Amino acid sequence: MRNTLDKELETLNREIIETGALCEEAIKLASEAFLEGDASRAQQVYSTDSEIDKMEHSIETRCMNLLWRRQPFASDFRRVSAALKMVSDMERIGDMASNIAEITGFLGGLCGDERDLISGMAHETVKMVTSAVDSYVRNDFELAGNVIDGDDLIDDYFRRVKRALVGRIAQKPDEGEYELDILIVAKYFERIGDHATNIAEWVRYSIDGEIRTETRYAK
Numbered sequence: 001m002r003n004t005l006d007k008e009l010e011t012l013n014r015e016i017i018e019t020g021a022l023c024e025e026a027i028k029l030a031s032e033a034f035l036e037g038d039a040s041r042a043q044q045v046y047s048t049d050s051e052i053d054k055m056e057h058s059i060e061t062r063c064m065n066l067l068w069r070r071q072p073f074a075s076d077f078r079r080v081s082a083a084l085k086m087v088s089d090m091e092r093i094g095d096m097a098s099n100i101a102e103i104t105g106f107l108g109g110l111c112g113d114e115r116d117l118i119s120g121m122a123h124e125t126v127k128m129v130t131s132a133v134d135s136y137v138r139n140d141f142e143l144a145g146n147v148i149d150g151d152d153l154i155d156d157y158f159r160r161v162k163r164a165l166v167g168r169i170a171q172k173p174d175e176g177e178y179e180l181d182i183l184i185v186a187k188y189f190e191r192i193g194d195h196a197t198n199i200a201e202w203v204r205y206s207i208d209g210e211i212r213t214e215t216r217y218a219k
Helices: 002-036 039-070 074-107 113-138 141-171 173-208
Strands: none
Touching: 002 039, 002 074, 002 113, 039 074, 074 113, 074 173, 113 141, 113 173, 141 173
């Protein structure tokens, strides 16, 4: 019985890792598509998002089977429950990446000071997702906490992008639609940071059983 449960938990870990890797790839492709105006990379984002959706279904099914058929106790129960919550945030990360890719078609590339800021946001969100998944696999409470702390940096990036774009809209109101599209993309990256934070929060729950009020429920 225990050996069977351990094997199924190992399979669940592998699926979580695979889905996390797909999320990382989706973010990278979306940022490249947006910054370069690359429609082919945008199409790759959509394909990757579709794979994430498939993995979500597989993980949800596996988790429900584990909960109902194996009826794990204590830490194993929390671990499966956390995975069930985490994959929902991963699916939303894929959606956010697709939304960014969709805007690519309207902008045709990005220039100006905001380019470096958006690039920085993309880089940091990939790091957050990677570390959040690693913290789950390694059962690492401290690493999960580092991910949560890192969300402040993403929020700061967003505020800086917002300030820069508001100033430009004031100077050139005729370009306001272009600037607002960029701001929307920055907001999507900010939401990805929130979802990575959620994943880390569920990791901490799987370790100590405490549900914290600061968990973000980004849409």
